[in-house]
Amino acid sequence: MGQKSAKTAGVESLSSAKESRFDAILDSAETVFARSGYEGATMREIAERAGVAQGLIHYHFKTKEVLFEAMVSRRSQQINEGRAALLDGILKQDQTPDLEPIVEALFRPTIEAGISQASNGGAFAQILVSTANSASEREQLLTEKYYDPIAQKFISAFMQVEPGLTRANAVWAYMFAIGVGMTMMAKTGRPARLSDGLCDDGDADEMLTKIVPFICSGIRALT
Amino acid sequence: MGQKSAKTAGVESLSSAKESRFDAILDSAETVFARSGYEGATMREIAERAGVAQGLIHYHFKTKEVLFEAMVSRRSQQINEGRAALLDGILKQDQTPDLEPIVEALFRPTIEAGISQASNGGAFAQILVSTANSASEREQLLTEKYYDPIAQKFISAFMQVEPGLTRANAVWAYMFAIGVGMTMMAKTGRPARLSDGLCDDGDADEMLTKIVPFICSGIRALT
DNA sequence: AAATACTGACTGAGTGACCAGTTAATTTCT
DNA sequence: AGAAATTAACTGGTCACTCAGTCAGTATTT
Secondary structure, eight states: OOOSSOTTOSSOOSTTOOOOHHHHHHHHHHHHHHHHHHHHOOHHHHHHHHTSOHHHHHHHHSSHHHHHHHHHHHHHHHHHHHHHHHHHHHHTSSSOOOHHHHHHHHHHHHHHHHHHSTTSTTHHHHHHHHHHHOOSHHHHHHHHHHTHHHHHHHHHHHHHHOTTOOHHHHHHHHHHHHHHHHHHHSOOSHHHHHTTTSOOTTOHHHHHHHHHHHHHHHHHTTO | OOOSSOTTOSSOOSTTOOOOHHHHHHHHHHHHHHHHHHHHOOHHHHHHHHTSOHHHHHHHHSSHHHHHHHHHHHHHHHHHHHHHHHHHHHHTSSSOOOHHHHHHHHHHHHHHHHHHSTTSTTHHHHHHHHHHHOOSHHHHHHHHHHTHHHHHHHHHHHHHHOTTOOHHHHHHHHHHHHHHHHHHHSOOSHHHHHTTTSOOTTOHHHHHHHHHHHHHHHHHTTO
16 A cells, blocks of 8 residues: 655655645544544545545545554554654663653654644644544554554553552553543643643643653652 | 433442433444544444444434534543542542642542443543544544543642642643553553563553652652 | 323435546556 | 657546435324
């Protein structure tokens, strides 16, 4: 599957390179799936937003389900490479690393994947949230395929820097950490509503300063 | 809106009372919406599972959207009454209460609403999770209407028992706590997968013994 | 009899997928 | 090199089907 390599490579490859229609479809899918969910999204709307004929989507991706997975695959690979790189950098230190930077490494790549992508306002993060929380077959398989391997790395890292953690508690720690991270990625606007504007879930950096201590302290309570 | 009161009241009111078709539709909706999401659920399937004609759903609830809200309303009212009762009981004490029972009061009624309802396996909890995390208009309005008021009570309680919390941090504390609770309610089976069966997100009581210390320690880190 | 509860057949508006046919790019042959 | 053949990218239209919602009419209650 996938395009026949970068035909437009050469002169333009960074930033404002005119992207291929293949990628335009994936970008559009990301936005539409994020706003409407899997069932709510329509191939027509994805095609219109991408500026291509609907048939082209089926030409490249065959079915809606394959399109969805391709979209998840592309972005999750990018995010999880970032997470793995950060984590490896931390664990490579001589002395035992702190828990804090590890927890931060868990979230920062996801946040940055959201903002670097212009004008889609953390669309993928929202897809992530609903995928991770879904009890449905399709989404659980995607979580297993694209997110369980990196999860295991973080669980091991937790046990390494907090030796009091049993394996079971390290798994709970990971799950709880992800749960807390959801509140940052979901971008529901609820914190602002509950606090009369004091809190803003659009400000990822502010949230990280709250989330990291919360999670690290919570994890240490499980030791 | 709603039925003309409990016509089947009197002799039978507990457990195995033959429920009205009105309630049968709501129960069915709960199951189907939980499995398929709002868009994925169909009125046909809800009708079949409830054992009624599809037209009857429209007779009672007019539209799919009204049905969804009626289903959320029924269960959330029951849950939030339980939460408020527990919370009031705790705050009524003479000395300053602990944070732990307050956090437990946040989750226990939701858990118990899931298990008391036979054979629907925490269906409503899953609806809750996806509703709370959704960025869509409809679900945010429901969260605001049915969950923000009780949220404010818990936020105030947090500030009361942990005086070091600013209002903003108390709101974050509430959001993070809910986020952690999601991992318990979503019932994705992921903890078992990540731990080779050591962890079980089906066992709510075991999870509470992990979640409550995690959250309380996390909240205290924000003071 | 009058209101309420309920049915089953129906509708118009979409839905995902499909396909015959067109254009653009690449490869192969001379 | 350039013509011819082959493949890849892409379009507009259409298909069979499903959707939420409607309604005329029938049962059930009060």
